[in-house]
Amino acid sequence: MSTPTRKRLTTSAMIASFVDEGQRTTPAPFGHALSRLAEERPEIVGLTADLGKYTDMHVFAQDHPDRFFQMGMSEQLLLGAAAGMAEVGLVPFASTYSVFATRRAYDFLCLDAAEPGLNVNIVGGLPGLTTGYGPSHQATEDIAILRGMPGLTIVDPCDSVDIEQAVPALAEVAGPTYLRLLRGKVPTVLDEYDYTFEVGRAAELRTGRDVTLVSSGLMTMRALSAAERLAEHRVDVGVLHVPTIKPLDTEAVLRVGRSDRLVVTVENHSVVGGLGEAVASCLAFNGVGRDLVPVALPDEFLAAGALPTLHDRYGLSTDRLVRRVLDALEV
Amino acid sequence: MTATQDVDRAAPAGPSFEDRVRRVADAAHRMRHHVLNMGEVQGQGYVGQALGVADVLAVAYQDQLRLRPADPHWDERDRFLLSIGHYAIALYAALAEAGVIPVEELETYGSDESRLPMSGMASYTPGMEISGGSLGHGLGVGVGMALGLRHRGVASRVVNLLSDGELDEGSTWEAAMGAAHHRLGNLTAVVDMNALQADGPTAGVLAIEPVERKWEAFGWHTVRVDGNDVPALLRAFDSLAEADADTPRVVICDTRIGSGVPLLETREKAHFMRIDEHEWQIARDQLDQGAQR
Structure with missing residues (x-):
């Protein structure tokens, strides 16, 4: 019995591309947007839990090494410490994968950042189905987990245009925010429309x-x-x-x-x-x-x-x- | 009562050691009375724990922390984080003795519309830095505050009071690692080792000893002291100055539940200590007898 040869797609890198063929893209829009914002606002700081390279936070870290804080693979500490930094007047952006920010560290986002209404900005990579690595990394229910949290702003951007405009806008929001991150070569779509991101x-x-x-x-x-x-x-x-x-x-x-x-x-x-x-x-x-x-x-x-x-x-x-x-x- | 001083801790012409001991011990005695009075109004509260930790809090608020009682949001204040929100009764007593809240307000403890809820919440009470209660949060927030203050060039210290039960929480140890990695010499943890948690004696709930070796292994400057011995506590806190400037510090304080009131010290240990109506006055009398000895 012969098996017909058929091209099989393989699971690609952890962060697989969902870019359609011929699609224009922009590299690391989040990292560059945060870096630009930091030049205008000295209180902006960046933190990550051992996922700087995978959340485009590394761009900010390279540009502003004295304002980047590596917290290790410790998501509870990541969000608790981000809240502590906001308590003393800084405006933190803390990045990890969405699954870890929501499933693992919920209590810390909820009680340390949201209950006191602090300007803590969570940046979650691999939202929904954006990796082929299975449920450990697919944050298919992150919004369901977070929608019940009082005072939390939840943003699900479409493309690089959305992300570039959302980063300064979220820093302006007085309370905590959660941004579903698209990283790497991110599609650029909305510049063809008469569109401006507004929270x-x-x-x-x-x-x-x-x-x-x-x-x-x-x-x-x-x-x-x-x-x-x-x-x-x-x-x-x-x-x-x-x-x-x-x-x-x-x-x-x-x-x-x-x-x-x-x-x-x-x-x-x-x-x-x-x-x-x-x-x-x-x-x-x-x-x-x-x-x-x-x-x-x-x-x-x-x-x-x-x-x-x-x-x-x-x-x-x-x-x-x-x-x-x-x-x-x-x- | 003079409030906690807004002066340089290292001022050479400071009070003598004996004066410091007396100041702290007198405040701790009054704080214990406040705790019994608040407990009696509510008929409950973490009275046993609050009596146990009174000396530690008196050292913090009468001798160690740099605060402006009339300006609880002063940017250069030291931050004292009460992880254990349910110990609020103890902190209210300390805040009253420090002049941050009026002593008369303690009567409202746990009542509707009061600024003094049963569990400590930052948005309710002047001088309450965080809303504790969900355990294992304070040290992580403290790491962020210490990092942020250092980043901003503010010389304030961050002090986190946590319980021995909180050492069960993995997040406490994430924070302990983070503090050492980031060389946070401006962060001090104070562990109230009262050997009791919700389901019984700490040793039987989850073995946490050897506590000193754990903190040392995590890179902290570690001292352990009898948390109900005021001169020893003062010496322990003074000794922190010997730590490397960029090493976080921990003071492990062995305390006795109900300390100062023999009736409660000897009672069967319980997370919620039962105190009958007629016993509150006995407790106050025992407290005063002890102070006279």
Whole structure:
């Protein structure tokens, strides 16, 4: 019996690229943005828990070695110490992987930073499904874990433009923040739109008569690609980008919810407790009853493997998103 | 009561050792009364622990810390972090004796609208630097404060009071490692070794000895002292000046639950010590008899 030879994709580096072919990118936007901000604001400091190179914090560390603090593989200390630094007037950005910031060190973010309302900025790498290394590193429920924390601002940026603008904006927020980090060669998409990041504001990137995709994070990039492709099917698709998950831009969400279009929420996160449920509760609590189509990761521990394979398998690829919208429209 | 001094600790013309001992011991005695009075109003509270740690807190607030009682947010103050938020009753007594809060306010302890809740919270009480209670947080926050103050060129010290039970928490040891790695000579940990935690004697809950060797192995300048012996405590804190300038310091204080009140010292050890209504006055009388001896 012969086995047909087929090209198998392999699990790539820990931080696999989700960049589409031909996509423009910008290197290490977070690290460079923090470095630039630090030149203007002397109170900015950076900390990491043995993941400087993997969260682009190394760019800041190289530019400002006296303002960079390596805490070792000690996430409880990372967040406790960041809070202590904020207590004495500094503005810390603390980076690690999202899984460690949320699952392992929750109590420290909650009681040391959020309860006193300190300006502590957590930067979480590998949010959602952005690595093929399996559940130990895939923060598929980070937003679900954090949304219940009073006073925490949660930002899920789409691309390098979002990140570059979010870093100074988050430093301005008086209380604690959590940024879902995209690192390395990060897609550059939003400069083609009339777009400015504002904390707590959603942005209508394109309008459409038939469908609105309500998206956050890297899925906004997929939503924009899907909208182009759906136009070929004569489906007119709008995209509402919601980079701030909390506080949610309820006005923008209600406007979309009250329309007669198909509304699809699109997120790189578990279907439990993320953008989709935030939108659903916003609509229900405001008396807007309607159908929503959730595109999100399943409520499961996900498989290991090559990222493009996994995005396709779990519904995050542009192909799957297009198909899902067509199915919902019964086209 | 004179408040804690805003003066250079190393001032050569300071009070004599005997004067310092008397000042601390007198304050500790009054603090114990405050604790019994607060405990009686609530009918509960960590009275046994608070009596045990009173001498340590008196040394801190009467002799060691650089504070401006009327300005609890003074940027150059020493920071005292109470990890063990449930020991708030003890710290309120110390803050009252230091002049940070009025002694009369202690009557409101644990009442609605009071600035003195049962568990210490920074947003409620002047001089309460952090909201403790979830154990294993204070030392990590202290590491950040010490790093931040040094980075800003502020010479303040950071002192964290933690309990022996808190040595069970892995985060305490993450912080201990971090403090030594970052050479935080401006950080002092004070461990209240009262040998008791929620489920019983510390030794039976989770063996933590040898405590001194653990801290030494983590790179800390370590001293161990009888935490209810005021002259010994003062000498121990004075000896910290001999540590390398960039080595964090720990003072391990063996304390007796209920110290100063024989009725409570000899009672069966319990995390929440039961004290009957009629016993509060007996406790106060025993405290005064002890002070006269």
